[in-house]
Amino acid sequence: MTVTVDGETLTVEDVFAVAREDEAVAIDDDAREAVRAARERVADLLDSEDAVYGVNTGFGDLVTERIPREELDRLQVNLVRSHAAGVGRELAREEVRAMMLARLNTLVKGYSGVREVVVDHLTELLNEGIHPVVPSRGSLGASGDLAPLAHMALVLIGEGEADVQGDAGVERLRGGEALATARLDPLDLAPKEGLALINGTQLTAGLGALLVHDAERAVRAADIAGALTTEVTMGSTAACDRAISAVRPHEGQAASARNVKRLTAGSEIVESHRNCDRVQDAYSIRCLPQVHGAVRDATTHLREAVATELNSATDNPLLYPRERVDDYASGTADVAVLSGGNFHGAPLGHRLDYLAGALADLAAISERRTDRLLNPNVQEDHLPPFLAPESGLRSGYMLAQYAAAALVTEARARGRPGTDTIPVSGNQEDHVSMSAQSAFEARAALDDAVTVLAVELCCGTEASEYVDDDLSHGVGTGAAREAVREVVDPLTVDRSPAPDIERVDALLAGGLLDSRVREAVSNDLA
The missing domain is CATH 1.10.275.10 (Fumarase/aspartase (N-terminal domain))
Structure with a gap:
């Protein structure tokens, strides 16, 4: 086109x-x-x-x-x-x-x-x-x-x-x-x-546009990873029932809840323990719609600002026919010349900072779900410690969670407000936005979050090896598992987890996992 x-x-x-x-x-x-x-x-x-x-x-x-x-x-x-x-x-x-x-x-x-x-x-x-x-x-x-x-x-x-x-x-x-x-x-x-x-503001706006596109895809990836983790830890999808979202009608929350339901549709694993004795899941599972949804809403907030900024006049001064401007008295030409501040990046910078913090939280909840897949003190009985066959002799994916934890800390540091001001040009330009820095930091926070999600998907896919083979995955979680298994083999002996994480990270960053799963669910994902 x-x-x-x-x-x-x-x-x-x-x-x-x-x-x-x-x-x-x-x-x-x-x-x-x-x-x-x-x-x-x-x-x-x-x-x-x-x-x-x-x-x-x-x-x-x-x-x-x-x-x-x-x-x-x-x-x-x-x-x-x-x-x-x-x-x-x-x-x-x-x-x-x-x-x-x-x-x-x-x-x-x-x-x-x-x-x-x-x-x-x-x-x-x-x-x-x-x-x-x-x-x-x-x-x-x-x-x-x-x-x-x-x-x-x-x-x-x-x-x-x-x-x-x-x-x-x-x-x-x-x-x-x-x-x-x-x-x-x-x-x-x-x-x-x-x-x-x-x-x-065109560098900030251009970076913001690419960030919005990728962040929206990352939140879908988080829903996919979280749905798979919910499934293989024998968690419940009841927390994603539309009745819950209906009485707290944040759009992002409802969208993530619908995604989890769609991803796990047809899951015999979910059905197998619907009437189990567990009353409720840990927050990282149960509050997935609320946390992921809040990140969705932050991304939407930035999308709105970027859409406006892309189609705005941000030059200074701006030139108008004189009749377009109220009470313009300066000059003799039939042209109104207005000096203003449309070049100031605050409308983008503040929302970029907001999204950077939200993405750090997306990474944080993913890391906690990874811990539930690995940690012998909280994981389900059907899963071996750290997903390691012969645990003790072998460490499995233990250190993959370390990498996720390190990235969460890094993302949180990036989530601090980047908007700041240092006067320049002889104090004529005495308040600036640093919006481009906010865009770079938000991008780095997104990259950190995507890698943390890659760790969760690696571990969730490995955990699926310990689920009863007679039970099928959901239509979306099954497609995600297959996509990961095409690039990462099951753990049979200890090996470096780094290449596994890198390959799944590439699946996410390149959009291949997103397209595969969306195709499996007939593009019925928010």
Whole structure:
């Protein structure tokens, strides 16, 4: 398919398709007209000679410096060069593509004042597989993600570096050489264009979109792992009865409860002990819908913010027809120029912090279920200590739980709020968001949680070896068990658990377990 950007309808799924699946990008015709109209407003401003921030003034604390007309183009080039101050690891290919797509979409809304050639160049970079080399650290989340976006913009003017996808693989080239592979000339930036390219939250929004997609899949994986653990520990699915969710109607809780019921549908294992003497299960089993559901709700909260941000104008200043703005008295041109703070990352940063903490809790409850599969002091009688044949002589998956415990502690540290502020630019920019850091920390928390879930799935699948062979698994838990067994053999002797965990982690991170289980349950999973 082709993802058409119009400034209004870009979705999380669109970002995923372009960033990870290399779908083509096109610009909507009406959006092109909006770009042209916005550029005409810049021309009107230049003719009026009104002072306009970032067009004919300096930046940040240098806002009072007026720039001569003949230096305005150089002002934009200098801005891009001086703001490319990123450090740290390079952004991954998918992260760069997500950021570029998000920036393209905000530019075509028609409030930034760039020429059509600028958005066409960005589109061609995406479609031709030309990816600017962008250091990941340096953004303060206000005035947006300046440093990372400046490294992206360097390539558009023929500077910096880019990774270019060719027939022989990926080659790193100087910016001008990279553009030449797509028969593009370096841009000569016009007034306002340098600022328009780098002022906004598009790194945070792009990272957030990928995170939402993966976090939603991780919560489904947690429901799958938890359902399998419930089954093989002879737990009850009664705690997932819809009557319980109906009287505490959080949407996430109800969704996870429905998932467990659907995953265990047809399970003879569950049916075999429906009338046993156990009154109720431990919290890590019984409260699965409540905890997983709360993480679902946190993910939904972030999805809402990302969906809004992807289709927002986050530049500064923003350009409007004068009649669109109330009580605007400044200047002589028929254009309203408003300086505001749409570049501030707080709407994303706080929700990213919230999700990071929630993902740490998802890891924590999974680790506790793993302990119930392994710990001889709490596990069921049919399971050997640490799932080890000849326990004592052998240790089985004992140390797999150690790894999960270590990751839970790491995820909890990442779940502390990343939003913070350090004044910059001579105290003109005296409150920033650090939203990109929040996005990186939330991603790391998600990666930790997924690996913890991989440990639980390894152990849950091994525990299934000790369940009566005559009893069938549920339609979804059976599919999960089969998927794990395709990459991890049963434990017959002690071996390093690390490769087992790594293989199941790959099943989760790549989405294969998710697709296999969803197919088994006819895509009837939230």
